[in-house]
Amino acid sequence: MPLFVKARSFLRNLFLSRGVEAELDREVHSHLELLIAENIRAGMTPREAERAARVELGGIEQVKEDVREQQMGNWLRSVFSDCRYGLRQLRKNLGATAVMVFTLALAIGATTAIFSVVYGVLLRPLPYAGANRIMAVFEVTSTGRPSRLADPNFDDFRDQNRSFQAVAKYADGVVSVSGASEPTRTTVAAVTPDFLKVFGVQPILGRDFSAGDAKKGAERTVLVSYGYWRQHLGTTQDFSESHLKIDGAVYSVIGVLPLGFRFPADVDLWLPADLDGENPSRTSHNYSAVGRLREGVTVQQANMDISTIARRIHDASSEQGDYLLKDGMVVPLQDSITGNARSALLVLLGAVGFLLLVACANVANLLLAQASVRERELAIRSALGAARGRLVRQFLTESLLLSLAGGGLGVLGALGGVVGLVRLAPENLPRLESVSISIPVLVFAFLLSTAVAAGLGAFTAARATSGDPRKGLGEGGRGQAGSQGSQRVGRVIVAAQIAITLVLVVGAGLFGRSLMKVLEVNPGFRVDKIIAMDVSLPWVEDPKAKAGEAAFFLNLMDRLKQIPGVRQVGAASALPMDGGLPDGMFLLMTQEEVPKTPDDFGALLKQKERIGEADFCVATDGYFQVLGIPLIRGRIFDRRDGANAPHVAVISESLARDRWPKQDPIGHTIEFGNMDGDLRLLTIVGIVGDTHENGLELPPRPTVYVNLFQRPRPAITVTMLSDADAGSVSSAARGILQDLDPEIPTRFRTLSEVFSASLGSRRFNVILIGFFGLTALLLATAGVFGVMAYSVSRRTREIGVRVALGADSGDVLRMILGQGLRTIFAGVAMGIIGSLALTRTVETLLFGVTATDPLTFGGVTVLLIAVALLACYVPARRATKVDPLVALRYE
Amino acid sequence: MSPEQTSLLQGTLDLLILKSLVSGEMHGLGISRRVQQITGGTFVVKPGSLFPALHRMDEEGWISSFWGDSENNRRAKYYRLTKAGTKQLEVETRRWSRISWAIAQALEAS
Numbered sequence A: 001m002p003l004f005v006k007a008r009s010f011l012r013n014l015f016l017s018r019g020v021e022a023e024l025d026r027e028v029h030s031h032l033e034l035l036i037a038e039n040i041r042a043g044m045t046p047r048e049a050e051r052a053a054r055v056e057l058g059g060i061e062q063v064k065e066d067v068r069e070q071q072m073g074n075w076l077r078s079v080f081s082d083c084r085y086g087l088r089q090l091r092k093n094l095g096a097t098a099v100m101v102f103t104l105a106l107a108i109g110a111t112t113a114i115f116s117v118v119y120g121v122l123l124r125p126l127p128y129a130g131a132n133r134i135m136a137v138f139e140v141t142s143t144g145r146p147s148r149l150a151d152p153n154f155d156d157f158r159d160q161n162r163s164f165q166a167v168a169k170y171a172d173g174v175v176s177v178s179g180a181s182e183p184t185r186t187t188v189a190a191v192t193p194d195f196l197k198v199f200g201v202q203p204i205l206g207r208d209f210s211a212g213d214a215k216k217g218a219e220r221t222v223l224v225s226y227g228y229w230r231q232h233l234g235t236t237q238d239f240s241e242s243h244l245k246i247d248g249a250v251y252s253v254i255g256v257l258p259l260g261f262r263f264p265a266d267v268d269l270w271l272p273a274d275l276d277g278e279n280p281s282r283t284s285h286n287y288s289a290v291g292r293l294r295e296g297v298t299v300q301q302a303n304m305d306i307s308t309i310a311r312r313i314h315d316a317s318s319e320q321g322d323y324l325l326k327d328g329m330v331v332p333l334q335d336s337i338t339g340n341a342r343s344a345l346l347v348l349l350g351a352v353g354f355l356l357l358v359a360c361a362n363v364a365n366l367l368l369a370q371a372s373v374r375e376r377e378l379a380i381r382s383a384l385g386a387a388r389g390r391l392v393r394q395f396l397t398e399s400l401l402l403s404l405a406g407g408g409l410g411v412l413g414a415l416g417g418v419v420g421l422v423r424l425a426p427e428n429l430p431r432l433e434s435v436s437i438s439i440p441v442l443v444f445a446f447l448l449s450t451a452v453a454a455g456l457g458a459f460t461a462a463r464a465t466s467g468d469p470r471k472g473l474g475e476g477g478r479g480q481a482g483s484q485g486s487q488r489v490g491r492v493i494v495a496a497q498i499a500i501t502l503v504l505v506v507g508a509g510l511f512g513r514s515l516m517k518v519l520e521v522n523p524g525f526r527v528d529k530i531i532a533m534d535v536s537l538p539w540v541e542d543p544k545a546k547a548g549e550a551a552f553f554l555n556l557m558d559r560l561k562q563i564p565g566v567r568q569v570g571a572a573s574a575l576p577m578d579g580g581l582p583d584g585m586f587l588l589m590t591q592e593e594v595p596k597t598p599d600d601f602g603a604l605l606k607q608k609e610r611i612g613e614a615d616f617c618v619a620t621d622g623y624f625q626v627l628g629i630p631l632i633r634g635r636i637f638d639r640r641d642g643a644n645a646p647h648v649a650v651i652s653e654s655l656a657r658d659r660w661p662k663q664d665p666i667g668h669t670i671e672f673g674n675m676d677g678d679l680r681l682l683t684i685v686g687i688v689g690d691t692h693e694n695g696l697e698l699p700p701r702p703t704v705y706v707n708l709f710q711r712p713r714p715a716i717t718v719t720m721l722s723d724a725d726a727g728s729v730s731s732a733a734r735g736i737l738q739d740l741d742p743e744i745p746t747r748f749r750t751l752s753e754v755f756s757a758s759l760g761s762r763r764f765n766v767i768l769i770g771f772f773g774l775t776a777l778l779l780a781t782a783g784v785f786g787v788m789a790y791s792v793s794r795r796t797r798e799i800g801v802r803v804a805l806g807a808d809s810g811d812v813l814r815m816i817l818g819q820g821l822r823t824i825f826a827g828v829a830m831g832i833i834g835s836l837a838l839t840r841t842v843e844t845l846l847f848g849v850t851a852t853d854p855l856t857f858g859g860v861t862v863l864l865i866a867v868a869l870l871a872c873y874v875p876a877r878r879a880t881k882v883d884p885l886v887a888l889r890y891e
Numbered sequence B: 001m002s003p004e005q006t007s008l009l010q011g012t013l014d015l016l017i018l019k020s021l022v023s024g025e026m027h028g029l030g031i032s033r034r035v036q037q038i039t040g041g042t043f044v045v046k047p048g049s050l051f052p053a054l055h056r057m058d059e060e061g062w063i064s065s066f067w068g069d070s071e072n073n074r075r076a077k078y079y080r081l082t083k084a085g086t087k088q089l090e091v092e093t094r095r096w097s098r099i100s101w102a103i104a105q106a107l108e109a110s
Helices: A002-015 A017-041 A046-057 A060-070 A074-092 A094-123 A151-160 A195-199 A226-232 A299-316 A333-373 A375-383 A388-424 A439-465 A469-474 A481-520 A543-561 A598-605 A621-627 A653-659 A726-740 A751-758 A760-794 A796-804 A809-845 A854-880 A884-889 B012-021 B028-038 B047-060 B083-108
Strands: A134-140 A164-178 A184-191 A221-224 A243-246 A249-256 A269-272 A288-293 A327-332 A530-536 A566-572 A583-588 A611-619 A631-634 A648-652 A669-671 A682-688 A703-707 A715-722 A746-750 B063-069 B075-081
Touching (some): A017 A046, A017 A060, A017 B028, A017 B047, A017 B075, A074 A388, A094 A333, A094 A388, A094 A760, A134 A299, A134 A333, A151 A299, A164 A195, A195 A288, A221 A226, A288 A299, A299 A327, A333 A375, A333 A760, A333 A809, A375 A388, A388 A760, A481 A760, A481 A854, A530 A543, A530 A726, A530 A751, A543 A726, A566 A621, A583 A598, A611 A621, A648 A653, A653 A682, A726 A746, A746 A751, A751 A760, A760 A796, A760 A854, A809 A854, B012 B028, B012 B047, B012 B063, B012 B075, B012 B083, B028 B075, B047 B063, B075 B083
Parallel strands (some): A184 A269, A221 A249
Antiparallel strands (some): A134 A327, A164 A184, A164 A243, A164 A288, A221 A269, A530 A715, A530 A746, A566 A611, A583 A611, A583 A669, A648 A703, A669 A682, B063 B075
């Protein structure tokens, strides 16, 4: 019952407030009349009676206000009235309001957009049931780095662990697939049977892999992605007839996975791993591994578990050396996917946070200027009995209106911004597909707007209500004394703004200089005018058919040379900067030393002086010419090097220098058969220039090149040096390939695209931080200008007096500029200190410049001072134009 | 106002208003005078505290109000105790008795 009464009162107060108000008025007046009547009865004259009654009542309006304070729902009503009043205030200064809303929209929008990327990539849980229990499992190498797993090691992890409900290994790659439709290059993953159990995923159609599907020699089966099913299998429900030819072998489709499941990224087909048997080596790291933790097992426990097993393997293994695991490691899958992107994204978030601060500073300054105009209004309100809390709430309401408007607009902008960001983002940024303006991002934007409102409102309220209201009333309308204080605060804000801007621009400068330094690095090969064509033939085991591969490629390249405009054609196992080459250990040995048994090999591998480490690249002689990789000494491959001639190798300059420091490597023989299974020794015949195989920022890799016609492989990238346009060359090349074999899929790229993609993440950072820095610079300039212009307009009378007393325009200019300069210098000094402290955190993301690069610091400081001075100069010029007569009449 | 008038203790105002309404419905001034009377002039309830309290108690459902004519035919808003108010008065009375007993005990102890 009381609850009902309360609710009724609440609603009545809210919706029938006029009636409630009128009744209250009548009640108080009747009380007054009763008092008067009482007093008259007590013998007072009517005038005395009324006066005494009024004294006892103590102010009709105040009594009414006291009652209103008590009324239920009062707070809500007063919020409405605050909002109404706030809106009126904001409308009154429409220009300033528009500027503030726009500034906040820009900053909140940018922050929201960046947060959506951070959320989508780093924070959003992976889209699997119990995703926080899915772990990536690694071996740890002798250098302490996580690495992929060798088959027997994985088996031991799987069989001996006590932490995981399910463990699976997987390896993905691009292969040619035909049978369903035209041949395509499709990403497939070879997985062990528990793979889907790790992710808690089941086929929506058909069945999961069983243990039988993974047995050596079992019938070949494949699971397909939802997208592949729709696109290539026509959403057929019955796939007893669905067979896919994958890398030459025929697989039966047994199931379709749910929409959205694509792990590892971009995979469309999942096949059982090791149908031809496992690799018994403990040092061939071919598989990644994932596992689902048992209920209640922590990451640390799993880590210790795996680590124990790994160390046991290490101690017991007959294989030794640098390539044998030293330890094991478990990392949440989400962290392992996003690991590399984390620091760069957090830097971006920090940068945009700074931009937000700079924007807030501008808005704070505008609000402050308005508040000082409103001093009189505030004085009147507090004299009439408005409590300080009520005034503070008024300011909070106004800033909340502002920042919610700004936030709303900002989110609209962020919707577009996110699309742009995703397009701009480097290809290697993981989980880009999960970046969007989602509910959590909207919540973030709302909380951010509220926080901004709270900060701004509290600040202006504290400033505006700290003074003595009597002063506001006494000043006769033009608050000059009170505004002195707020001008000082305004200058402090501007100084802080300059400081933050300096930090941001220094950051942008450091990243920009890093990009320039990276671009100065000579990649070691030509980038432009090169068209790359990926060709992968079906995989064959038969060595005789291998010779067929070589012949096919020779024929293909001969015909490609005929395309008008194509000057040179070559081929290699991979393009530089496109994911890297396989690396391994080779052995220095002569023909006489070739061991007879595998055990003797083991013995040789223990002799440190025989071991070398390098990338392994299969190439043709044309490859070096197309890419312009210079021959330093000796020769590259030529006609002499047929399939049955002694196998030869060309090595890179850095390998020659490091492995044969005081010798000439030419003529030496090496064993590098672990890379392709061909155990014939390779005779070094030439030394070529280094290439930045793994990207400009990494040192060139030592590389061993072998001849494609001696060491054929099914998948190569043909490179064509062409003066003609890439499109026409590509279509001609496609025609030639189809003419040779219509079953073989291909893909065309230009080397400059690949090169440019390798710089993607750095460019992304530079563009964004540069944009934030530039925006902050503009905002700070506006801030300096605003505060100086305001100060000059407030000091018009004083300047007039000075001029009247004989100051010339130079004096006035110096006075105003001097005042501005003090602010600027204070800000710059703070900014330099802040930058020195903060840029250290991005040191690992820089290239070729130190975190305290004097050129960047100096340049940015000069730039900032110049821009800020310019912003001061305009109001200062205006000050010199002050006519003393007008100024003195100004009041 | 005599110097003996004491400012109202927190929470006692509700009790006094409820108590004064036990004898029948009354308008605001009546309540104010009645409180003064039953406390022997110790407590004077000013309109600034009386009206907010009345409205609050009305919203709580302890008292209800209606417009009526005063003794000399003026319109005035009258208040009367509701069932919930009677119950509340019992609660408040018990609470207050406990407090006053406890305070008396405390003061007697030396």
